[in-house]
Amino acid sequence: MPSFIKIMDVKINNITLKKAVDKVNKFLNGKDTKVIYTPNTEVVMIAKDDDKLKTILNDGDLTIPDGIGLVYASKIKKRPLAERVTGYDLSVEMIKLANKKGYSLFLLGGEKGVAKRASERLKNIYPNLNIAGVHHGYFKGTHIGYKNHEDEKKVIEIINKSNADILFVGFGAPKQEKWIHENKDKLNCKVIIGNGGTIDVLAGKVKRAPKVYQKLGLEWLYRLIKEPWRIKRQMVLPLFMLHVLFSRKNIVK
Template structure:
């Protein structure tokens, strides 16, 4: 996390306290300057818990230029330790806010991830919604490490301002971290299942579920196979409650 960004440390993961408006303004400046690549991570409690179990993942998160509070559990935890974030900054809303801003500036965007069918439909819908964006490339996320160099070369040739990466949780963030200096894209963001929602494969939770902070439950209804991952949420909540005085302390490896 950049030193000038106000943040709260949640078990060693530095989470930005900026609002959506401030986040978009900052990333707009990053794109306009084009001086250094920025990895943006949209963090939730499952990722925080995973980082606690994996020092390499924690180190990677601390190398990221910006981490925004995507999960409601992270927002709650920050408030519980009396160091609240301004608001929740969800990945899918950040995508749309950046694209709205980028239309006037004719930004270039590359889409990477999901299945061939999903990324094609997500791309088609985004192109229709934001016709002034320069859509410079897209490809699915089902490729092996042997194809990394080919993918990197294609992205580098397209020279996008924004790279959206939607791969599995254990691949997208480490992949961006590993190659961001070679890619030299101003803003690179892991978007998880956002392409599934954008394509229409999954529905986003209704406003009532969002207001009640039950988006995780709505997603579980659509994807019941995710129940094992969801079990991490109450474990995270109990850890915050039991270790309140330690939530903002950084672990020794970070």
């Protein structure tokens, strides 16, 4: 089994959730800052026409297949990914690892108060978890076109002073990827993961799809039922499959 495949020139690690957790464990025992990206089908389609985002994703230390569409596409092209590995599931496993081994966690993202609420809920579930700090995502920084803004510098200083081992960045794609790429060398964390709406789910602000939807790979359908306005975003899924079906070059080992 190849260690990764390329889907529309985006490198996706061919990995199971268990092996991804093993990699995170190794990252936490290392000295360098490691970055994890969690692209789904929509993000890969954006990267197809955005060379900067594509380069950023390919520069990650671990890039997991968050979208079921990526898994289906790999199977259609007979280069199957081992399984879907969602950013949320990996993030939860990282929380469990931190709770067990004493690593500290910083939550960055969401509206004001959301990260704090998430930290409080996590402490109730994982009493040994060390929450190093929290900060909302509504500050002027690279993710919204304010590179090296004073607000961004202050946030980075807060994170570094917290001595956090793990940093969750939940700005949504592609904002979080661009922010992480720009600032990773300024941060002292061992592992940084861009995990979209994970903080919102941990805070109880957003509900994840029921297990049956998750198992069938239909979380996108659940979100569409709950949020019909997402229809424009979900139209990318059939477009993605058309690209996969009618081009031999879109998935390679």
